[in-house]
Amino acid sequence: MKWYIIFMLIGFKESMLLKRMVHTKCRGVLYPFSDVKRLQIKDEQVHWSVCVSDYDPPEYNSKALVNKPWADPPIEDKSFKPKWNELDGDINRKSHTGTYRIVNGRPLNPEGRTGIKGRGILGKWGPNHAADPIVTRWKMEGNKKVISNTTNLPILQFCAIQRHDCKQWAIPGGMVDAGEKVSETVQREFREEALNNLQVSKEQAEADEKMIRNFFKNGVVIYEGYVDDPRNTDNAWMETVAYNFHDEDGSHVGKLNLTAGDDAQNIQWMDIDQNIDLYASHSNFIKAVVERLKSHW
Template sequence: MTSLIAAVSWSLHLVLFVLGLITATSSEMIAAIVRPGIFRHVMCRNNLYPRSGVLRYPVPDELVYWSEDYGEYCPPFYTAPHINGQVWADAPLPSETFKPQWNQLDGNVNRVSYHGAYHIKDGLPRNPIGRTGISGRGLLGRWGPNHAADPIVTRWKRNDSGGMVSDSKTGKNILQMVAIQRQDNKLWAIPGGMVDPGENVSVTLKREFTEEALNFTDKGLMVEEFFKSGGVQVYSGYVDDFRNTDNAWIETMALNFHDQDGTKVGQLNLTAGDDAMNVRWTDMDGSLKLHANHADMVKEVAIRLNAHW
């Protein structure tokens, strides 16, 4: 009943905001109106933190947002031991020698969120979407936003004669995407990865696709030309990743690279590499189960190309 009341209250709050009767200042307003449905905050709550014995503090749906009073909230602090000391990671905590410049480009480290300025609480960034049941950095290298890039590489499904295959119910052509099976949670996902400090997102997109889905370089020129043609951005923002904490979270930029006639990367033999267990061309439809909120991003591609979903 509490969840129902909270949901009704939130719906009314959103309607009033849209009508201009109230002013939005909290991150939940961003989550609700920028891209409804894509900001699911589920994977990073109410479970055992990955690769650890640390159990997240319970966070009910109605108490996710920081604006909701949760006086007894007491999340455990956890940063994976192997993270500290890594050259690609921040120091354990801000100090006299480590003074991060929050909400801006800090040297070559991008600490800017796609959702605008995040709050700093007790000297540390606060997750812009809400509570996760655990503080610290967990498995993530950076305090605050950890930026990733996800290339959604697609082609039309074709029969042996080369004709496009359509769905018998919707009548729309079926899209296929390159999906990898992750090593860490065994889920299928977009073959993306983290953006290195100072690296252009376009470089990350090509690098991660090559490393995780091809694992070879003899077709490097073809891949180079394919990605050089430019992708279409379908999403930029928070990812409902199981590694997120109250103080560190993943944000991504997802771009669609579509091989319209299937003669470019659509012809390549995929080979799992890097952190991938398996890789394959996967039919895209509404039943597709993917890591984090990748399915929401993929759905945006299907809508844009008027494909079956």
């Protein structure tokens, strides 16, 4: 009986590990913004430790990246000598997941196969670092929090943008620029995507500027690591640091009128519940905020 229990625990641990490693959103049939089809693989074939002798996915490298100053050159460029797993000048080539392998001169996705090689439409080979500011406030009626009839917990809202590219709702995040601190990125991205062209007086603009700077000093890290992003490939992938910035009484950023920036089609304070469906791994980040603030789900 004792050995049976141990066996079951080991099996459970292994199944949970496999579940964590399985890609979903980065294994769609078509690679984003292309007509290139991914090689379809089974869940149990995702991890590199599993031998798939005939695994030979197509390669895709977007022509839109050619000669872009923020993008890496082609991997075969002899002048391209990146320092993998290190700070490479102003470029952070470290991964939150730890040390990733280099095979045949290419970084290997630490979470496994995606059905396509190359770097797709991502600017960097290896990890591409982003930052996601999850800005939240309570849903209010007058001076009272709105309580859910099903859970008897207060309903939380977050600043959500609708992306232009795929029309999905998302957290207003973005890429970390070379040499930029993640804390600077989250504030910049929120300004660009959620507070575009606010129509206020000069005095009000200065007051809002000070308020925003102070508000973004108090973020709580919700997640840092790999992101199951549809743009991921076998040799390039997204990673992020997600922060929660909560406006408890709605008197700071929570009171501002949101205005979508160039990267957002629409923007709103979105109610949070278990039916929320967001871009990439954003729903998981939101769920972590719900657990932290003990709100309705």
